[in-house]
Amino acid sequence: MWSTIGELGEFGVIERVTARFPRTADVILGPGDDAAIVTAPDRRVVATTDLLVETRHFRREWSSAEDVGRKAAAQNLADIAAMGARPTALLVGLAAPPDLPVDWADGLAEGLRAECAFAGAAVVGGDTVSAGEITVAVTALGDLQGLPALLRDGALPGDVVAVTGFLGLSSVGYSLLEAGIAGAEDAVRALGERARPGGARAETADAVAAAAAGGPDDAPGWLACLREHRRPRPPYARGPEAVHLGARAMLDVSDGLVQDLGHIARASGVDVDVDSAALVPEPALSEAVALLDGLGRPGRPAVQRMLFGGEDHALAAAFPPDTELPPQWRPVAAVTAPGAGGPRVTVDGADAEPQGWEHFR
Amino acid sequence: MWSTIGELGEFGVIERVTARFPRTADVILGPGDDAAIVTAPDRRVVATTDLLVETRHFRREWSSAEDVGRKAAAQNLADIAAMGARPTALLVGLAAPPDLPVDWADGLAEGLRAECAFAGAAVVGGDTVSAGEITVAVTALGDLQGLPALLRDGALPGDVVAVTGFLGLSSVGYSLLEAGIAGAEDAVRALGERARPGGARAETADAVAAAAAGGPDDAPGWLACLREHRRPRPPYARGPEAVHLGARAMLDVSDGLVQDLGHIARASGVDVDVDSAALVPEPALSEAVALLDGLGRPGRPAVQRMLFGGEDHALAAAFPPDTELPPQWRPVAAVTAPGAGGPRVTVDGADAEPQGWEHFR
Incomplete structure (x- = not known):
């Protein structure tokens, strides 16, 4: 079996990881094509992106791969919720050294999956590339359900x-x-x-x-x-x-x-x-x-x-x-x-x- | 003036870079809040994400920062077009060493802006973090304009x-x-x-x-x-x-x-x-x-x-x-x-x- 993502190869990593991600009612097209397609029921989509970098945002000796996946998903899905929206989808980019154990990539994917399940969203796309350090780039999408978005500029004296x-x-x-x-x-x-x-x-x-x-x-x-x-x-x-x-x-x-x-x-x-x-x-x-x-x-x-x-x-x-x-x-x-x-x-x-x-x- | 992004700081980089990005008719809310809001006229949104890593995907001695920005945008916007969709928006994450010259970040932003203008899209959000190497994470969104998406699985003998x-x-x-x-x-x-x-x-x-x-x-x-x-x-x-x-x-x-x-x-x-x-x-x-x-x-x-x-x-x-x-x-x-x-x-x-x-x- 493959023990590092370098042995498994890019397409192998993507296939292995995406097999884990269930669809939800918001997923029109999941991973595997040039792009994913997600519902946007009220003709607007909320979108946010964040990066997590090893040693800066997490340490492998302090957090499991699943922890990192959950946290990477959570911090983006939270930004969607903070607009007043319902999280619908996640896209994930993983840059990592070729000697990264496949188990770690599996754990990361499991964490992403679990946090999405918790928030009601689905992982719909991703990319993996080799790099010197681990970077997890997450983009989350959300649905405002026909309601106004909550921005930062609406607070009034007396609130x-x-x-x-x-x-x-x-x-x-x-x-x-x-x-x-x-x-x-x-x-x-x-x-x-x-x-x-x-x-x-x-x-x-x-x-x-x-x-x-x-x-x-x-x-x-x-x-x-x-x-x-x-x-x-x-x-x-x-x-x-x-x-x-x-x-x-x-x-x-x-x-x-x-x-x-x-x-x-x-x-x-x-x-x-x-x-x-x-x-x-x-x-x-x-x-x-x-x-x-x-x-x-x-x-x-x-x-x-x-x-x-x-x-x-x-x-x-x-x-x-x-x-x-x-x-x-x-x-x-x-x-x-x-x-x-x-x-x-x-x-x-x-x-x-x-x-x-x-x-x- | 600031000469490196480390001196300028995260919020400084984000403010400086986002000042460059014009809105389009698809941008309901641009950078600066927890998330952006983009139109999705036909209740679907096409989404794709890709990473570019220095030395793996580009070399600073071979490509200008603007080149890298244009390429990072182009490869994602092309995935949107490949679904049959019209590109609408881009979200960008930049992981970079603190000693990266501000000029380079400016050039990257200019490249992203220019390629988006070329494709009819707008940069609507981003994140910057410090890291050991430069990674540019781009997510592109698109609009199918009421038409069916073009996947990879529809080719028939005789085509x-x-x-x-x-x-x-x-x-x-x-x-x-x-x-x-x-x-x-x-x-x-x-x-x-x-x-x-x-x-x-x-x-x-x-x-x-x-x-x-x-x-x-x-x-x-x-x-x-x-x-x-x-x-x-x-x-x-x-x-x-x-x-x-x-x-x-x-x-x-x-x-x-x-x-x-x-x-x-x-x-x-x-x-x-x-x-x-x-x-x-x-x-x-x-x-x-x-x-x-x-x-x-x-x-x-x-x-x-x-x-x-x-x-x-x-x-x-x-x-x-x-x-x-x-x-x-x-x-x-x-x-x-x-x-x-x-x-x-x-x-x-x-x-x-x-x-x-x-x-x-």
Whole structure:
């Protein structure tokens, strides 16, 4: 059998990987031709693209291939949800060294497949090329279902900014990996499997909603944070929900809450003040922060993680002041007319130094 | 001013680059939000993705940044045309070392913009990340305009396979670069500019059609081949034309005519026999092959280049036998019921060893 993708060859990799991808009702033509064809029921298509590069965005010793696939899919599908759209399709480019094990490519494909299944989308196309390092390029498509898109520029003074999904868990998960927790990998995995209902991760939006309401799930907190770093779980269904609730602006919290709310502030021409008392850490987050302290690697406290930690792919949206929000949407900030120095984001009325994740610098 | 993209930072690169991209009527929302929104007039969207990796697909000493941008866009937009669709939009991911000159990123963006303008599409989104090598990930979207898509599986015995666009020029252009012709870069560029009408490349489909009918253009042949390698010119408008002409199968010739017709043969369950006498080399191709001989670097003869050379991004389509083809479509092969050993592609009735371009091997 083939052990590396170099032995298998480009067409072999593509055939092997695409065999794994089921079709959905949105797939008119899947992989295998010059291009795919996907439904666009309301005559508009939402589209976004992101790259993940090894060592920059993931490390093979810290994340399995399936983790990388799930994360690559999740961060793009979350961008679709953040427009208020329903994810429909994914296209994936894989650049990788010829000595990459076929197992790794299989795992990546499985992760992409599983995350798409979770979000209701399908992998419809791809490309593989040889390169010196692993780069995963993902494009996601989505359907606005006849509703207006939620951009960043619609927030008005008086609006309430609410968040759904996790904040800070991915950040502390990353710190745990930096602190060397990956040395306990086997124990971590065994615990992780045991903690999942039926031995598998819950794959419904309801399960995620329940988890968001009651904590990530019943895994040990630090393990939950590791897992959220490796496999963030964006609240996909909450994106279209925000449109129905009357939200006026929305985005995906990928670079940290303060930094990302800055995009809404600038695009909408408003100030946004975060109420730090509204940022109640998940027990898992607090537990992981305490573990880091116990390991002699104290870092940012939990609320700082929630303000500045990226990659959880929560959604943040500005709602009119009288909106009745479901409990999964947690009000965390107020929108006001821009004052001196605005548009800007403050925390408890004071300047907050954004410490998000910006590439190249 | 900023001299490298590392100094400019991710958001700086994105702002600078996207400022360059004009909107078209298909762009509902361009770059700058979580995702773009593009029209999909007939409730379907065609989508394809490809990666270009430095040293594997281009060399900075052989191609300008603008060349790379044009080629990255062209190879994806050609896949859209090969479905019979009209290209509408492009999303671009750039992974690059922080020390990449800002000028190079600007040139890449200019190339992407120019090729999109040529094809009638718009750049609507992107991502930039730091990496050890340059990777350009492009996704193209297209509109089928209410017509059926042209797949690879519809060819029937009796059909005539016709080609539009160039064959072999990119291949010999690559060989010229391998032979060291890039040392005469300044002279090449000066000649190239002079040879273009008004000092700029003709940017209309008619101009390309005229070029396809009468030769690449009035540049010296070897120079034309260099340019086709650096900036292939797919005959975008011929894709939808093939649908109107009644074609039953079509694809983009990216890996070489024989290898790509193999996809039609296998998908359609037919044999395809190429008539080598129908492959009349462009004067530019013959001139470049002669120049290679003169340089003491003899390679494949012109017709072999047309059979096996990739990256010109011509279109090949199977038409019913009685189709009246415009002169830009040149009949080159016949479709027959599969014989022993079929489905397969033959040249003048004999086996031809495919020598296309496959990654990883």
